[in-house]
Amino acid sequence: MIPTIQASPEETYDIELEQSLLQANAKLAAENRAQLDHHGVTAIDFMGAIGSGKTTLITRLVEKFKDQLNLAVFNGDATTVDDVNLIASQGVPTVQLATVNGCHLDANLVGKALLKTDLKKVDLILIENIGNLICPAEFPLGSRARVVVVSVTEGPYMVKKHPHMFLGADLVVINKTDLAEVMGVKVADLARDAHTLKPDLKVVPTSCKTGAGLDEVAAALLAVTKSGVHA
Amino acid sequence: MHELSIVSGLVESVLDFVAARSIKKVLGLRLCVGELTHLETEQLRFCYTAMTEQTAIHGSTLEVETVPAEVNCAHCSYQGPPKYWDEALASAPVATLQCPRCGLTAEATRGHECEIKTIKYVT
Structure with missing residues:
Protein backbone atom coordinates (compact mmCIF):
# COMPACT_ATOMS: atom_id res chain seq x y z
CA MET A 1 0.00 0.00 0.00
CA ILE A 2 1.45 3.30 -1.02
CA PRO A 3 1.24 5.95 1.72
CA THR A 4 -0.64 8.99 0.57
CA ILE A 5 -0.61 12.35 2.17
CA GLN A 6 -3.47 14.48 1.16
CA ALA A 7 -3.72 18.13 1.92
CA SER A 8 -6.77 18.87 3.95
CA PRO A 9 -9.30 20.79 1.89
CA GLU A 10 -8.62 23.87 3.92
CA GLU A 11 -5.04 24.64 4.72
CA THR A 12 -3.35 27.73 6.12
CA TYR A 13 -0.08 28.88 4.59
CA ASP A 14 2.31 31.48 5.90
CA ILE A 15 4.88 32.01 3.21
CA GLU A 16 7.80 34.38 2.73
CA LEU A 17 7.40 36.88 -0.02
CA GLU A 18 10.23 39.43 0.44
CA GLN A 23 11.39 48.58 -5.83
CA ALA A 24 9.01 49.45 -8.68
CA ASN A 25 9.87 53.15 -8.42
CA ALA A 26 13.57 52.45 -7.80
CA LYS A 27 13.72 50.32 -10.95
CA LEU A 28 12.09 53.03 -13.08
CA ALA A 29 14.47 55.59 -11.55
CA ALA A 30 17.44 53.42 -12.56
CA GLU A 31 16.01 53.19 -16.10
CA ASN A 32 15.63 56.97 -16.25
CA ARG A 33 19.19 57.35 -15.08
CA ALA A 34 20.52 54.88 -17.65
CA GLN A 35 18.68 56.74 -20.41
CA LEU A 36 20.05 60.10 -19.22
CA ASP A 37 23.60 58.74 -18.90
CA HIS A 38 23.36 57.24 -22.39
CA HIS A 39 22.73 60.72 -23.79
CA GLY A 40 25.22 62.44 -21.47
CA VAL A 41 22.38 64.34 -19.82
CA THR A 42 22.37 65.29 -16.13
CA ALA A 43 19.15 65.67 -14.18
CA ILE A 44 18.96 67.52 -10.87
CA ASP A 45 15.95 67.26 -8.58
CA PHE A 46 14.87 70.27 -6.47
CA MET A 47 12.84 69.46 -3.38
CA GLY A 48 11.51 71.71 -0.63
CA ALA A 49 8.40 73.05 1.02
CA ILE A 50 5.80 75.17 -0.76
CA GLY A 51 7.10 78.73 -0.85
CA SER A 52 10.73 77.86 -0.10
CA GLY A 53 11.74 79.41 -3.42
CA LYS A 54 12.32 76.40 -5.68
CA THR A 55 10.84 78.01 -8.77
CA THR A 56 12.62 81.32 -8.23
CA ASP A 77 2.93 70.96 -9.66
CA ALA A 78 -0.21 69.46 -8.20
CA THR A 79 -2.60 71.60 -10.23
CA THR A 80 -1.44 75.06 -11.29
CA VAL A 81 0.62 76.08 -14.34
CA ASP A 82 2.05 79.41 -13.09
CA ASP A 83 5.48 77.96 -12.44
CA VAL A 84 5.87 76.20 -15.76
CA ASN A 85 4.67 79.32 -17.61
CA LEU A 86 7.22 81.43 -15.76
CA ILE A 87 10.07 79.11 -16.77
CA ALA A 88 8.79 78.72 -20.34
CA SER A 89 8.86 82.53 -20.68
CA GLN A 90 12.65 82.26 -20.30
CA GLY A 91 12.77 80.39 -23.61
CA VAL A 92 13.64 76.99 -22.14
CA PRO A 93 11.83 73.75 -23.11
CA THR A 94 9.57 72.77 -20.20
CA VAL A 95 7.30 69.90 -19.28
CA GLN A 96 4.56 70.25 -16.70
CA LEU A 97 4.20 67.24 -14.43
CA ALA A 98 0.73 67.56 -12.96
CA THR A 99 0.32 65.12 -10.09
CA VAL A 100 -3.28 66.31 -9.46
CA ASN A 101 -3.62 64.97 -5.92
CA GLY A 102 -0.20 63.38 -5.67
CA CYS A 103 2.19 64.69 -3.05
CA HIS A 104 5.44 63.81 -4.86
CA LEU A 105 6.89 63.17 -8.29
CA ASP A 106 7.78 59.60 -9.09
CA ALA A 107 10.13 57.97 -11.57
CA ASP A 123 22.73 68.83 -21.34
CA LEU A 124 20.95 69.55 -18.07
CA ILE A 125 17.41 68.96 -16.83
CA LEU A 126 16.25 70.78 -13.72
CA ILE A 127 13.33 68.97 -12.09
CA GLU A 128 11.14 70.84 -9.63
CA ASN A 129 9.48 68.39 -7.27
CA ILE A 130 6.13 68.96 -5.58
CA GLY A 131 6.28 71.40 -2.65
CA ASN A 132 6.62 68.94 0.23
CA LEU A 133 9.43 68.16 2.66
CA ILE A 134 8.37 64.60 3.44
CA CYS A 135 7.00 62.45 0.65
CA PRO A 136 9.51 63.02 -2.19
CA ALA A 137 12.32 61.55 -0.05
CA GLU A 138 11.05 58.02 -0.67
CA PHE A 139 10.87 58.37 -4.44
CA PRO A 140 14.14 58.73 -6.37
CA LEU A 141 13.62 60.00 -9.91
CA GLY A 142 16.89 59.04 -11.61
CA SER A 143 18.55 62.41 -11.02
CA ARG A 144 22.30 62.72 -10.46
CA ALA A 145 21.84 65.02 -7.47
CA ARG A 146 19.05 65.99 -5.11
CA VAL A 147 18.89 69.57 -3.89
CA VAL A 148 16.80 70.53 -0.87
CA VAL A 149 15.70 74.16 -0.70
CA VAL A 150 14.77 75.47 2.73
CA SER A 151 14.11 79.13 3.48
CA VAL A 152 14.50 81.17 6.66
CA THR A 153 10.84 82.22 6.44
CA GLU A 154 9.85 78.64 7.29
CA GLY A 155 11.30 79.13 10.76
CA PRO A 156 14.29 77.75 12.66
CA TYR A 157 13.27 74.09 12.93
CA MET A 158 12.82 72.97 9.33
CA VAL A 159 15.89 70.73 9.25
CA LYS A 160 15.19 69.09 12.61
CA LYS A 161 11.60 68.43 11.67
CA HIS A 162 12.35 66.79 8.33
CA PRO A 163 15.52 64.77 8.90
CA HIS A 164 14.88 62.16 6.20
CA MET A 165 14.77 64.76 3.47
CA PHE A 166 18.19 66.06 4.45
CA LEU A 167 19.75 62.61 4.89
CA GLY A 168 19.05 61.99 1.21
CA ALA A 169 20.22 65.39 -0.05
CA ASP A 170 23.41 66.15 -1.97
CA LEU A 171 23.11 69.93 -1.65
CA VAL A 172 21.12 72.10 0.74
CA VAL A 173 20.23 75.66 -0.22
CA ILE A 174 19.19 77.95 2.64
CA ASN A 175 17.19 80.57 0.80
CA LYS A 176 15.85 84.07 1.54
CA THR A 177 18.83 84.94 3.74
CA ASP A 178 17.99 88.63 3.17
CA LEU A 179 15.03 88.03 5.52
CA ALA A 180 16.95 86.11 8.19
CA GLU A 181 17.32 89.01 10.57
CA VAL A 182 13.69 90.12 10.44
CA MET A 183 12.61 86.48 10.85
CA GLY A 184 14.95 86.03 13.80
CA VAL A 185 16.32 82.86 12.21
CA LYS A 186 20.03 82.11 12.26
CA VAL A 187 21.28 80.67 8.97
CA ALA A 188 24.21 79.12 10.82
CA ASP A 189 21.81 77.14 13.05
CA LEU A 190 20.04 75.63 10.05
CA ALA A 191 23.42 74.77 8.52
CA ARG A 192 24.58 73.21 11.80
CA ASP A 193 21.44 71.06 11.96
CA ALA A 194 22.03 69.85 8.40
CA HIS A 195 25.62 68.94 9.31
CA THR A 196 24.46 67.13 12.45
CA LEU A 197 22.48 64.84 10.17
CA LYS A 198 25.14 64.49 7.49
CA PRO A 199 28.54 66.07 8.20
CA ASP A 200 29.76 66.31 4.59
CA LEU A 201 26.56 67.84 3.22
CA LYS A 202 27.22 70.92 1.10
CA VAL A 203 25.14 73.83 2.40
CA VAL A 204 24.88 77.12 0.52
CA PRO A 205 23.03 80.15 1.95
CA THR A 206 21.36 82.15 -0.84
CA SER A 207 19.11 85.07 -1.51
CA CYS A 208 17.40 84.89 -4.89
CA LYS A 209 16.50 88.53 -4.34
CA THR A 210 20.02 89.92 -3.88
CA GLY A 211 21.75 87.16 -5.83
CA ALA A 212 23.94 86.17 -2.86
CA VAL A 229 29.00 64.63 -19.38
CA HIS A 230 32.31 62.85 -19.10
CA ALA A 231 30.97 59.77 -17.30
CA MET B 1 0.37 61.08 2.48
CA HIS B 2 2.78 58.97 0.43
CA GLU B 3 1.61 55.97 2.51
CA LEU B 4 -1.29 55.89 0.07
CA SER B 5 0.97 55.25 -2.94
CA ILE B 6 2.91 52.60 -1.02
CA VAL B 7 -0.25 50.83 0.12
CA SER B 8 -1.83 51.02 -3.31
CA GLY B 9 1.23 49.16 -4.68
CA LEU B 10 0.96 46.70 -1.82
CA VAL B 11 -2.72 45.97 -2.38
CA GLU B 12 -2.15 45.61 -6.11
CA SER B 13 0.61 43.03 -5.69
CA VAL B 14 -1.35 41.05 -3.10
CA LEU B 15 -4.42 40.99 -5.36
CA ASP B 16 -2.20 39.76 -8.22
CA PHE B 17 -0.79 37.09 -5.92
CA VAL B 18 -4.28 35.96 -4.93
CA ALA B 19 -5.61 36.00 -8.49
CA ALA B 20 -2.80 33.68 -9.63
CA ARG B 21 -3.61 30.99 -7.03
CA SER B 22 -6.62 29.25 -5.63
CA ILE B 23 -6.74 31.16 -2.37
CA LYS B 24 -9.90 31.23 -0.33
CA LYS B 25 -8.97 33.96 2.08
CA VAL B 26 -5.97 36.10 2.90
CA LEU B 27 -5.57 36.29 6.66
CA GLY B 28 -2.79 38.80 6.95
CA LEU B 29 0.43 40.37 5.78
CA ARG B 30 3.63 41.19 7.54
CA LEU B 31 5.45 44.28 6.34
CA CYS B 32 9.01 45.29 7.17
CA VAL B 33 9.57 49.03 7.21
CA GLY B 34 12.98 50.60 7.73
CA GLU B 35 13.65 53.20 10.40
CA LEU B 36 15.01 55.60 7.78
CA THR B 37 11.84 55.66 5.72
CA HIS B 38 9.20 58.27 6.24
CA LEU B 39 6.43 55.70 6.65
CA GLU B 40 4.04 55.79 9.60
CA THR B 41 2.69 52.46 10.83
CA GLU B 42 -0.69 53.85 11.79
CA GLN B 43 -1.16 55.55 8.43
CA LEU B 44 -0.09 52.41 6.58
CA ARG B 45 -2.69 50.42 8.50
CA PHE B 46 -5.39 53.01 7.95
CA CYS B 47 -4.73 53.14 4.20
CA TYR B 48 -4.65 49.35 4.03
CA THR B 49 -8.05 48.95 5.69
CA ALA B 50 -9.54 51.66 3.49
CA MET B 51 -8.09 50.34 0.25
CA THR B 52 -8.88 46.66 0.78
CA GLU B 53 -12.58 47.28 1.37
CA GLN B 54 -14.66 45.53 -1.26
CA THR B 55 -11.64 43.63 -2.57
CA ALA B 56 -10.82 39.93 -2.33
CA ILE B 57 -8.48 40.62 0.60
CA HIS B 58 -10.97 42.59 2.67
CA GLY B 59 -10.65 41.81 6.39
CA SER B 60 -6.99 40.75 6.27
CA THR B 61 -4.64 42.27 8.82
CA LEU B 62 -1.49 44.28 8.27
CA GLU B 63 1.36 43.83 10.72
CA VAL B 64 4.22 46.30 10.49
CA GLU B 65 7.68 45.50 11.80
CA THR B 66 10.32 48.22 12.06
CA VAL B 67 13.79 47.46 10.74
CA PRO B 68 16.44 49.37 12.72
CA ALA B 69 18.93 51.47 10.78
CA GLU B 70 22.54 50.45 10.34
CA VAL B 71 25.43 52.48 8.98
CA ASN B 72 28.79 51.75 7.47
CA CYS B 73 31.65 54.28 7.67
CA ALA B 74 34.17 54.30 4.84
CA HIS B 75 36.49 56.53 6.91
CA CYS B 76 36.96 54.42 10.05
CA SER B 77 35.29 51.12 9.03
CA TYR B 78 32.62 51.41 11.73
CA GLN B 79 29.63 49.17 11.17
CA GLY B 80 26.56 49.19 13.35
CA PRO B 81 23.74 51.30 14.72
CA PRO B 82 23.71 54.98 13.71
CA LYS B 83 24.34 57.95 15.94
CA TYR B 84 21.08 59.39 17.23
CA TRP B 85 20.34 63.08 17.50
CA ASP B 86 19.16 63.67 21.04
CA GLU B 87 18.47 67.39 20.85
CA ALA B 88 16.21 67.15 17.81
CA LEU B 89 13.15 67.65 20.05
CA ALA B 90 11.52 64.67 18.34
CA SER B 91 9.24 62.19 20.02
CA ALA B 92 11.35 59.36 18.66
CA PRO B 93 15.15 59.37 18.35
CA VAL B 94 16.35 60.74 15.02
CA ALA B 95 18.92 58.61 13.23
CA THR B 96 21.74 60.57 11.56
CA LEU B 97 24.47 59.69 9.07
CA GLN B 98 27.14 60.99 11.42
CA CYS B 99 29.51 58.14 12.21
CA PRO B 100 29.22 57.33 15.96
CA ARG B 101 32.95 56.61 16.08
CA CYS B 102 34.75 59.24 13.96
CA GLY B 103 32.01 61.83 13.31
CA LEU B 104 32.43 61.85 9.52
CA THR B 105 29.65 60.94 7.10
CA ALA B 106 28.63 57.29 7.09
CA GLU B 107 26.41 55.47 4.65
CA ALA B 108 23.15 53.78 5.57
CA THR B 109 23.25 50.06 4.84
CA ARG B 110 19.93 49.24 6.46
CA GLY B 111 16.77 51.14 7.30
CA HIS B 112 15.44 52.12 3.88
CA GLU B 113 13.45 48.96 3.23
CA CYS B 114 9.74 48.58 2.76
CA GLU B 115 8.93 44.97 1.99
CA ILE B 116 6.09 42.50 2.19
CA LYS B 117 7.76 39.88 4.34
CA THR B 118 5.12 37.19 4.58
CA ILE B 119 1.59 36.51 3.51
CA LYS B 120 -0.76 34.21 5.39
CA TYR B 121 -3.70 32.69 3.57
CA VAL B 122 -6.15 29.80 3.52
CA THR B 123 -6.62 27.63 0.45
Whole structure:
Protein backbone atom coordinates (compact mmCIF):
# COMPACT_ATOMS: atom_id res chain seq x y z
CA MET A 1 0.00 0.00 0.00
CA ILE A 2 1.45 3.30 -1.02
CA PRO A 3 1.24 5.95 1.72
CA THR A 4 -0.64 8.99 0.57
CA ILE A 5 -0.61 12.35 2.17
CA GLN A 6 -3.47 14.48 1.16
CA ALA A 7 -3.72 18.13 1.92
CA SER A 8 -6.77 18.87 3.95
CA PRO A 9 -9.30 20.79 1.89
CA GLU A 10 -8.62 23.87 3.92
CA GLU A 11 -5.04 24.64 4.72
CA THR A 12 -3.35 27.73 6.12
CA TYR A 13 -0.08 28.88 4.59
CA ASP A 14 2.31 31.48 5.90
CA ILE A 15 4.88 32.01 3.21
CA GLU A 16 7.80 34.38 2.73
CA LEU A 17 7.40 36.88 -0.02
CA GLU A 18 10.23 39.43 0.44
CA GLN A 19 8.75 41.76 -2.10
CA SER A 20 9.92 45.35 -2.00
CA LEU A 21 7.27 47.99 -2.39
CA LEU A 22 9.70 50.76 -3.23
CA GLN A 23 11.39 48.58 -5.83
CA ALA A 24 9.01 49.45 -8.68
CA ASN A 25 9.87 53.15 -8.42
CA ALA A 26 13.57 52.45 -7.80
CA LYS A 27 13.72 50.32 -10.95
CA LEU A 28 12.09 53.03 -13.08
CA ALA A 29 14.47 55.59 -11.55
CA ALA A 30 17.44 53.42 -12.56
CA GLU A 31 16.01 53.19 -16.10
CA ASN A 32 15.63 56.97 -16.25
CA ARG A 33 19.19 57.35 -15.08
CA ALA A 34 20.52 54.88 -17.65
CA GLN A 35 18.68 56.74 -20.41
CA LEU A 36 20.05 60.10 -19.22
CA ASP A 37 23.60 58.74 -18.90
CA HIS A 38 23.36 57.24 -22.39
CA HIS A 39 22.73 60.72 -23.79
CA GLY A 40 25.22 62.44 -21.47
CA VAL A 41 22.38 64.34 -19.82
CA THR A 42 22.37 65.29 -16.13
CA ALA A 43 19.15 65.67 -14.18
CA ILE A 44 18.96 67.52 -10.87
CA ASP A 45 15.95 67.26 -8.58
CA PHE A 46 14.87 70.27 -6.47
CA MET A 47 12.84 69.46 -3.38
CA GLY A 48 11.51 71.71 -0.63
CA ALA A 49 8.40 73.05 1.02
CA ILE A 50 5.80 75.17 -0.76
CA GLY A 51 7.10 78.73 -0.85
CA SER A 52 10.73 77.86 -0.10
CA GLY A 53 11.74 79.41 -3.42
CA LYS A 54 12.32 76.40 -5.68
CA THR A 55 10.84 78.01 -8.77
CA THR A 56 12.62 81.32 -8.23
CA LEU A 57 15.92 79.52 -7.65
CA ILE A 58 15.41 77.57 -10.88
CA THR A 59 14.65 80.75 -12.84
CA ARG A 60 17.88 82.30 -11.51
CA LEU A 61 19.85 79.19 -12.44
CA VAL A 62 18.28 79.16 -15.90
CA GLU A 63 19.53 82.74 -16.36
CA LYS A 64 23.04 81.65 -15.33
CA PHE A 65 23.19 78.46 -17.40
CA LYS A 66 21.23 79.49 -20.47
CA ASP A 67 24.20 80.63 -22.53
CA GLN A 68 26.53 77.76 -21.68
CA LEU A 69 24.23 74.71 -21.50
CA ASN A 70 21.19 73.35 -23.28
CA LEU A 71 18.55 73.22 -20.59
CA ALA A 72 15.16 71.68 -20.00
CA VAL A 73 12.96 72.12 -16.93
CA PHE A 74 10.32 69.73 -15.63
CA ASN A 75 7.88 71.42 -13.27
CA GLY A 76 6.07 69.23 -10.81
CA ASP A 77 2.93 70.96 -9.66
CA ALA A 78 -0.21 69.46 -8.20
CA THR A 79 -2.60 71.60 -10.23
CA THR A 80 -1.44 75.06 -11.29
CA VAL A 81 0.62 76.08 -14.34
CA ASP A 82 2.05 79.41 -13.09
CA ASP A 83 5.48 77.96 -12.44
CA VAL A 84 5.87 76.20 -15.76
CA ASN A 85 4.67 79.32 -17.61
CA LEU A 86 7.22 81.43 -15.76
CA ILE A 87 10.07 79.11 -16.77
CA ALA A 88 8.79 78.72 -20.34
CA SER A 89 8.86 82.53 -20.68
CA GLN A 90 12.65 82.26 -20.30
CA GLY A 91 12.77 80.39 -23.61
CA VAL A 92 13.64 76.99 -22.14
CA PRO A 93 11.83 73.75 -23.11
CA THR A 94 9.57 72.77 -20.20
CA VAL A 95 7.30 69.90 -19.28
CA GLN A 96 4.56 70.25 -16.70
CA LEU A 97 4.20 67.24 -14.43
CA ALA A 98 0.73 67.56 -12.96
CA THR A 99 0.32 65.12 -10.09
CA VAL A 100 -3.28 66.31 -9.46
CA ASN A 101 -3.62 64.97 -5.92
CA GLY A 102 -0.20 63.38 -5.67
CA CYS A 103 2.19 64.69 -3.05
CA HIS A 104 5.44 63.81 -4.86
CA LEU A 105 6.89 63.17 -8.29
CA ASP A 106 7.78 59.60 -9.09
CA ALA A 107 10.13 57.97 -11.57
CA ASN A 108 7.23 56.95 -13.82
CA LEU A 109 6.10 60.56 -14.35
CA VAL A 110 9.66 61.71 -14.95
CA GLY A 111 10.13 58.84 -17.44
CA LYS A 112 7.12 60.11 -19.37
CA ALA A 113 8.53 63.64 -19.37
CA LEU A 114 11.82 62.27 -20.74
CA LEU A 115 9.88 60.84 -23.69
CA LYS A 116 8.67 64.36 -24.48
CA THR A 117 12.20 65.75 -24.38
CA ASP A 118 14.75 65.62 -27.17
CA LEU A 119 17.64 64.30 -25.08
CA LYS A 120 20.11 64.76 -27.95
CA LYS A 121 19.63 68.51 -27.61
CA VAL A 122 19.82 68.76 -23.82
CA ASP A 123 22.73 68.83 -21.34
CA LEU A 124 20.95 69.55 -18.07
CA ILE A 125 17.41 68.96 -16.83
CA LEU A 126 16.25 70.78 -13.72
CA ILE A 127 13.33 68.97 -12.09
CA GLU A 128 11.14 70.84 -9.63
CA ASN A 129 9.48 68.39 -7.27
CA ILE A 130 6.13 68.96 -5.58
CA GLY A 131 6.28 71.40 -2.65
CA ASN A 132 6.62 68.94 0.23
CA LEU A 133 9.43 68.16 2.66
CA ILE A 134 8.37 64.60 3.44
CA CYS A 135 7.00 62.45 0.65
CA PRO A 136 9.51 63.02 -2.19
CA ALA A 137 12.32 61.55 -0.05
CA GLU A 138 11.05 58.02 -0.67
CA PHE A 139 10.87 58.37 -4.44
CA PRO A 140 14.14 58.73 -6.37
CA LEU A 141 13.62 60.00 -9.91
CA GLY A 142 16.89 59.04 -11.61
CA SER A 143 18.55 62.41 -11.02
CA ARG A 144 22.30 62.72 -10.46
CA ALA A 145 21.84 65.02 -7.47
CA ARG A 146 19.05 65.99 -5.11
CA VAL A 147 18.89 69.57 -3.89
CA VAL A 148 16.80 70.53 -0.87
CA VAL A 149 15.70 74.16 -0.70
CA VAL A 150 14.77 75.47 2.73
CA SER A 151 14.11 79.13 3.48
CA VAL A 152 14.50 81.17 6.66
CA THR A 153 10.84 82.22 6.44
CA GLU A 154 9.85 78.64 7.29
CA GLY A 155 11.30 79.13 10.76
CA PRO A 156 14.29 77.75 12.66
CA TYR A 157 13.27 74.09 12.93
CA MET A 158 12.82 72.97 9.33
CA VAL A 159 15.89 70.73 9.25
CA LYS A 160 15.19 69.09 12.61
CA LYS A 161 11.60 68.43 11.67
CA HIS A 162 12.35 66.79 8.33
CA PRO A 163 15.52 64.77 8.90
CA HIS A 164 14.88 62.16 6.20
CA MET A 165 14.77 64.76 3.47
CA PHE A 166 18.19 66.06 4.45
CA LEU A 167 19.75 62.61 4.89
CA GLY A 168 19.05 61.99 1.21
CA ALA A 169 20.22 65.39 -0.05
CA ASP A 170 23.41 66.15 -1.97
CA LEU A 171 23.11 69.93 -1.65
CA VAL A 172 21.12 72.10 0.74
CA VAL A 173 20.23 75.66 -0.22
CA ILE A 174 19.19 77.95 2.64
CA ASN A 175 17.19 80.57 0.80
CA LYS A 176 15.85 84.07 1.54
CA THR A 177 18.83 84.94 3.74
CA ASP A 178 17.99 88.63 3.17
CA LEU A 179 15.03 88.03 5.52
CA ALA A 180 16.95 86.11 8.19
CA GLU A 181 17.32 89.01 10.57
CA VAL A 182 13.69 90.12 10.44
CA MET A 183 12.61 86.48 10.85
CA GLY A 184 14.95 86.03 13.80
CA VAL A 185 16.32 82.86 12.21
CA LYS A 186 20.03 82.11 12.26
CA VAL A 187 21.28 80.67 8.97
CA ALA A 188 24.21 79.12 10.82
CA ASP A 189 21.81 77.14 13.05
CA LEU A 190 20.04 75.63 10.05
CA ALA A 191 23.42 74.77 8.52
CA ARG A 192 24.58 73.21 11.80
CA ASP A 193 21.44 71.06 11.96
CA ALA A 194 22.03 69.85 8.40
CA HIS A 195 25.62 68.94 9.31
CA THR A 196 24.46 67.13 12.45
CA LEU A 197 22.48 64.84 10.17
CA LYS A 198 25.14 64.49 7.49
CA PRO A 199 28.54 66.07 8.20
CA ASP A 200 29.76 66.31 4.59
CA LEU A 201 26.56 67.84 3.22
CA LYS A 202 27.22 70.92 1.10
CA VAL A 203 25.14 73.83 2.40
CA VAL A 204 24.88 77.12 0.52
CA PRO A 205 23.03 80.15 1.95
CA THR A 206 21.36 82.15 -0.84
CA SER A 207 19.11 85.07 -1.51
CA CYS A 208 17.40 84.89 -4.89
CA LYS A 209 16.50 88.53 -4.34
CA THR A 210 20.02 89.92 -3.88
CA GLY A 211 21.75 87.16 -5.83
CA ALA A 212 23.94 86.17 -2.86
CA GLY A 213 25.19 82.59 -3.00
CA LEU A 214 23.75 81.86 -6.43
CA ASP A 215 27.17 81.61 -8.10
CA GLU A 216 28.16 79.00 -5.55
CA VAL A 217 25.01 76.94 -6.18
CA ALA A 218 25.57 77.23 -9.93
CA ALA A 219 29.20 76.13 -9.57
CA ALA A 220 28.23 73.10 -7.47
CA LEU A 221 25.58 72.03 -9.97
CA LEU A 222 27.91 72.66 -12.88
CA ALA A 223 30.48 70.35 -11.29
CA VAL A 224 27.81 67.63 -11.03
CA THR A 225 26.79 68.25 -14.65
CA LYS A 226 30.35 68.08 -15.94
CA SER A 227 30.95 64.81 -14.11
CA GLY A 228 27.87 63.49 -15.95
CA VAL A 229 29.00 64.63 -19.38
CA HIS A 230 32.31 62.85 -19.10
CA ALA A 231 30.97 59.77 -17.30
CA MET B 1 0.37 61.08 2.48
CA HIS B 2 2.78 58.97 0.43
CA GLU B 3 1.61 55.97 2.51
CA LEU B 4 -1.29 55.89 0.07
CA SER B 5 0.97 55.25 -2.94
CA ILE B 6 2.91 52.60 -1.02
CA VAL B 7 -0.25 50.83 0.12
CA SER B 8 -1.83 51.02 -3.31
CA GLY B 9 1.23 49.16 -4.68
CA LEU B 10 0.96 46.70 -1.82
CA VAL B 11 -2.72 45.97 -2.38
CA GLU B 12 -2.15 45.61 -6.11
CA SER B 13 0.61 43.03 -5.69
CA VAL B 14 -1.35 41.05 -3.10
CA LEU B 15 -4.42 40.99 -5.36
CA ASP B 16 -2.20 39.76 -8.22
CA PHE B 17 -0.79 37.09 -5.92
CA VAL B 18 -4.28 35.96 -4.93
CA ALA B 19 -5.61 36.00 -8.49
CA ALA B 20 -2.80 33.68 -9.63
CA ARG B 21 -3.61 30.99 -7.03
CA SER B 22 -6.62 29.25 -5.63
CA ILE B 23 -6.74 31.16 -2.37
CA LYS B 24 -9.90 31.23 -0.33
CA LYS B 25 -8.97 33.96 2.08
CA VAL B 26 -5.97 36.10 2.90
CA LEU B 27 -5.57 36.29 6.66
CA GLY B 28 -2.79 38.80 6.95
CA LEU B 29 0.43 40.37 5.78
CA ARG B 30 3.63 41.19 7.54
CA LEU B 31 5.45 44.28 6.34
CA CYS B 32 9.01 45.29 7.17
CA VAL B 33 9.57 49.03 7.21
CA GLY B 34 12.98 50.60 7.73
CA GLU B 35 13.65 53.20 10.40
CA LEU B 36 15.01 55.60 7.78
CA THR B 37 11.84 55.66 5.72
CA HIS B 38 9.20 58.27 6.24
CA LEU B 39 6.43 55.70 6.65
CA GLU B 40 4.04 55.79 9.60
CA THR B 41 2.69 52.46 10.83
CA GLU B 42 -0.69 53.85 11.79
CA GLN B 43 -1.16 55.55 8.43
CA LEU B 44 -0.09 52.41 6.58
CA ARG B 45 -2.69 50.42 8.50
CA PHE B 46 -5.39 53.01 7.95
CA CYS B 47 -4.73 53.14 4.20
CA TYR B 48 -4.65 49.35 4.03
CA THR B 49 -8.05 48.95 5.69
CA ALA B 50 -9.54 51.66 3.49
CA MET B 51 -8.09 50.34 0.25
CA THR B 52 -8.88 46.66 0.78
CA GLU B 53 -12.58 47.28 1.37
CA GLN B 54 -14.66 45.53 -1.26
CA THR B 55 -11.64 43.63 -2.57
CA ALA B 56 -10.82 39.93 -2.33
CA ILE B 57 -8.48 40.62 0.60
CA HIS B 58 -10.97 42.59 2.67
CA GLY B 59 -10.65 41.81 6.39
CA SER B 60 -6.99 40.75 6.27
CA THR B 61 -4.64 42.27 8.82
CA LEU B 62 -1.49 44.28 8.27
CA GLU B 63 1.36 43.83 10.72
CA VAL B 64 4.22 46.30 10.49
CA GLU B 65 7.68 45.50 11.80
CA THR B 66 10.32 48.22 12.06
CA VAL B 67 13.79 47.46 10.74
CA PRO B 68 16.44 49.37 12.72
CA ALA B 69 18.93 51.47 10.78
CA GLU B 70 22.54 50.45 10.34
CA VAL B 71 25.43 52.48 8.98
CA ASN B 72 28.79 51.75 7.47
CA CYS B 73 31.65 54.28 7.67
CA ALA B 74 34.17 54.30 4.84
CA HIS B 75 36.49 56.53 6.91
CA CYS B 76 36.96 54.42 10.05
CA SER B 77 35.29 51.12 9.03
CA TYR B 78 32.62 51.41 11.73
CA GLN B 79 29.63 49.17 11.17
CA GLY B 80 26.56 49.19 13.35
CA PRO B 81 23.74 51.30 14.72
CA PRO B 82 23.71 54.98 13.71
CA LYS B 83 24.34 57.95 15.94
CA TYR B 84 21.08 59.39 17.23
CA TRP B 85 20.34 63.08 17.50
CA ASP B 86 19.16 63.67 21.04
CA GLU B 87 18.47 67.39 20.85
CA ALA B 88 16.21 67.15 17.81
CA LEU B 89 13.15 67.65 20.05
CA ALA B 90 11.52 64.67 18.34
CA SER B 91 9.24 62.19 20.02
CA ALA B 92 11.35 59.36 18.66
CA PRO B 93 15.15 59.37 18.35
CA VAL B 94 16.35 60.74 15.02
CA ALA B 95 18.92 58.61 13.23
CA THR B 96 21.74 60.57 11.56
CA LEU B 97 24.47 59.69 9.07
CA GLN B 98 27.14 60.99 11.42
CA CYS B 99 29.51 58.14 12.21
CA PRO B 100 29.22 57.33 15.96
CA ARG B 101 32.95 56.61 16.08
CA CYS B 102 34.75 59.24 13.96
CA GLY B 103 32.01 61.83 13.31
CA LEU B 104 32.43 61.85 9.52
CA THR B 105 29.65 60.94 7.10
CA ALA B 106 28.63 57.29 7.09
CA GLU B 107 26.41 55.47 4.65
CA ALA B 108 23.15 53.78 5.57
CA THR B 109 23.25 50.06 4.84
CA ARG B 110 19.93 49.24 6.46
CA GLY B 111 16.77 51.14 7.30
CA HIS B 112 15.44 52.12 3.88
CA GLU B 113 13.45 48.96 3.23
CA CYS B 114 9.74 48.58 2.76
CA GLU B 115 8.93 44.97 1.99
CA ILE B 116 6.09 42.50 2.19
CA LYS B 117 7.76 39.88 4.34
CA THR B 118 5.12 37.19 4.58
CA ILE B 119 1.59 36.51 3.51
CA LYS B 120 -0.76 34.21 5.39
CA TYR B 121 -3.70 32.69 3.57
CA VAL B 122 -6.15 29.80 3.52
CA THR B 123 -6.62 27.63 0.45
